[in-house]
Amino acid sequence: MNLTLKTVEEFSRRHRYDINLSKSSCIRVDPKSPDPSPDFILEGTCIPPDTSTTNHGVYRDTKCKVNTKDKIELGRRTAYSLMGAGFSGKSGLKQSVKANLWSTFVVPRMLYALEVLPYSQADLKALEAFQLKTLKQVQHLADGTSNIAALSLLGILPIRAQLHKNTLNL
Structure with missing residues (x-):
């Protein structure tokens, strides 16, 4: 996942647009996994894990259920x-x-x-x-x-x- 974030960061620099870190969030879809959630870092800032998020009008939460x-x-x-x-x-x-x-x-x-x-x-x-x-x-x-x-x-x-x-x- 961090590799994907690095690619996003590089792409945003190349095409000269900013990513709003206050609107960025990540959710853990498989909470039963024994691995602790890693720190996701974008532009030197850690993205805190969240329980739900909306992307392009699609609401997602940790349960992956349709509302x-x-x-x-x-x-x-x-x-x-x-x-x-x-x-x-x-x-x-x-x-x-x-x-x-x-x-x-x-x-x-x-x-x-x-x-x-x-x-x-x-x-x-x-x-x-x-x-x-x-x-x-x-x-x-x-x-x-x-x-x-x-x-x-x-x-x-x-x-x-x-x-x-x-x-x-x-």
Whole structure:
């Protein structure tokens, strides 16, 4: 790891940009390892170990778990900010417009970086439950309506299929 930090330091000098050490942090992913964590040194300053960090909008902690609640909340906020009052009202946006907004903006924000993070089946079930509940609400369908109907009426892929598609495109 220190070799990587030396390479980063050399590259930053060569291309004349500064690395903000106050925003740099490192987390130990395998806390069960018997080796004590080594000191990571960047530009002569020791980077203290941390329990969590965010890099390019991807939250990581020592457990390497996906924060599903935050992903769902981000999807909910994105949907309501895009659709506003037309989200659940019958006099709002057309169904095709809602489906296009959902597929283009909401799903990519919810699934951002999931193709590279380890996720569980419980995480997928929670994301799929949120998608189905929201799509039924958007289409004014009863809660007892079949899940495949809610998806196929709008032509939207299930979360699991979208995630597999993103992984294959990686």
